[in-house]
Amino acid sequence: MMKKVILFGSVLALVLSGCRRETSQVTGWEYNNPDWGGFEVRDYPGQETGPGLVLIEGGTFRMGNPEEDIAYDWNAYPRRVTVTSFYMDETEIANVHYREYIYWLRRVFGTDFPEVVWNALPDTFVWRSPLAYNEPLVKYYFRHPAYNFYPVVGVSWVQATEFAKWRTDRVNEMILIREGILEPNPNQTNEDNFNTEAYLAGQYEGMVRRYLPDLNPTGTGERRVRLEDGILLPDYRLPTEAEWEYAAWAMVGNLFAPGEEMWLETKVFPWNGYGLRYPVHGGWWGAFLANFKRGEGDYMGIAGALNDAACPTAPVNSFMPNDFGLYNMAGNVAEWVADVYRPFTPMDADDLNSFRGNVFMKLAVDEEGVPLEKDSLGRLRYVPVTEEENANRLNYKWSDYRAFKDGDEMSEISYDYGKSTLINDEIRVYKGGHWADGPFWLVPGTRRALDQNQSTAFIGFRCAMTRVGSPQGNQFEAGKWFRVRPKGRK
Numbered sequence: 001m002m003k004k005v006i007l008f009g010s011v012l013a014l015v016l017s018g019c020r021r022e023t024s025q026v027t028g029w030e031y032n033n034p035d036w037g038g039f040e041v042r043d044y045p046g047q048e049t050g051p052g053l054v055l056i057e058g059g060t061f062r063m064g065n066p067e068e069d070i071a072y073d074w075n076a077y078p079r080r081v082t083v084t085s086f087y088m089d090e091t092e093i094a095n096v097h098y099r100e101y102i103y104w105l106r107r108v109f110g111t112d113f114p115e116v117v118w119n120a121l122p123d124t125f126v127w128r129s130p131l132a133y134n135e136p137l138v139k140y141y142f143r144h145p146a147y148n149f150y151p152v153v154g155v156s157w158v159q160a161t162e163f164a165k166w167r168t169d170r171v172n173e174m175i176l177i178r179e180g181i182l183e184p185n186p187n188q189t190n191e192d193n194f195n196t197e198a199y200l201a202g203q204y205e206g207m208v209r210r211y212l213p214d215l216n217p218t219g220t221g222e223r224r225v226r227l228e229d230g231i232l233l234p235d236y237r238l239p240t241e242a243e244w245e246y247a248a249w250a251m252v253g254n255l256f257a258p259g260e261e262m263w264l265e266t267k268v269f270p271w272n273g274y275g276l277r278y279p280v281h282g283g284w285w286g287a288f289l290a291n292f293k294r295g296e297g298d299y300m301g302i303a304g305a306l307n308d309a310a311c312p313t314a315p316v317n318s319f320m321p322n323d324f325g326l327y328n329m330a331g332n333v334a335e336w337v338a339d340v341y342r343p344f345t346p347m348d349a350d351d352l353n354s355f356r357g358n359v360f361m362k363l364a365v366d367e368e369g370v371p372l373e374k375d376s377l378g379r380l381r382y383v384p385v386t387e388e389e390n391a392n393r394l395n396y397k398w399s400d401y402r403a404f405k406d407g408d409e410m411s412e413i414s415y416d417y418g419k420s421t422l423i424n425d426e427i428r429v430y431k432g433g434h435w436a437d438g439p440f441w442l443v444p445g446t447r448r449a450l451d452q453n454q455s456t457a458f459i460g461f462r463c464a465m466t467r468v469g470s471p472q473g474n475q476f477e478a479g480k481w482f483r484v485r486p487k488g489r490k
Helices: 011-017 095-109 114-120 135-140 157-178 196-200 241-249
Strands: 053-056 059-063 079-083 086-089 334-340 361-363 382-384 427-431 448-451 464-466
Touching: 053 241, 059 241, 079 241, 086 241, 095 114, 095 157, 114 157, 157 196, 241 334, 241 427
Parallel strands: none
Antiparallel strands: 053 086, 059 079, 086 464, 334 427, 361 382, 427 448
């Protein structure tokens, strides 16, 4: 089900053999030449697609709910925004993926830090209901192999965020092993485990197979991998609300013609039309396009003619993918996104990579600027930025912008959590309809929210990753920085 990692040449061979000795356009000094100081500039063939991901080419779209607001929330007014290109998981994270995470935590931290494992476990009791017999789901859904590739639920926003951090480190460790830089080390325990940032800061050594050549004439002749080498991938993370909604609409499939900035039609759901069944004759004709609740007491149809064969959830690669190749962007389970929830968006909110939830941090360092020793779990330490150190900045002043212009001390709006509202800085957005929803919530522009520490039987998640370099893919990296527009229709 997972896509294979595509390699664009051997990264290690590229580094070991060195790059072409090009000359700086601003100094005339040669790159990658120890006789000229050894400043290294690597050829970069483009970002490889991490395990499970699909490239989402960015663009502009109208974010928000285009349909009647039947819940009268008025919290998704349409507005035009742009998102830059990114990657997103092809499917929701499944039980087997999350069990792999729990297994690793138990193996590395289980003896000395059992609370780490306990805090990561999904809440299987979310299946319980006072007037329903769901104990089999409590017992079997997360752990039984019959549900291996069903979406994990009972996971809070905080737990999903921690999973994404863990996944970043495992994928980057796998890349270093694959490229012959590290040996597999199954005996990692406590703080002695591979963490991407700790490795780059020189606070994790691991079982080294070989170092990279160091071209610095005053160096030792060998060095560790650096960020500038382009070997390691950016962080896995939760998608922003704008990214998730853009990926769900997948308007790329409705272009009037290749290269034309025009859509044939807009969408209500992640597919075309107002219907909920596949309209074209063939193997899919008449099949439901998502897992949702058809009406009172109807979750999957009648015996002998089950309409979606999913009760309550379906495997994560069920139903037709949308035009980006993403499965279940409507129905099955709703999904956490990164944003803090607010019902209204300020009129002057950013229209590029729109996001609410920034808490700006900086690496904790000593008097000499050296990062402080990593913590007991192997992670580097971060502290909030301060208003004093940012006094001369033009773009931001302080650390926490979750309530910016909507509940903070500079705004005219305040939220009295628990008395007049349930809105605070720990309420997170979740998107997409789920198995117990009606069709209205399948519209990508709809939005709901829940406390970041709570979980349900109908919210799961998928990960995203920032795209670095060309927004159009690796075929445009090697000097082709613009797209030649094809001829349109006459």
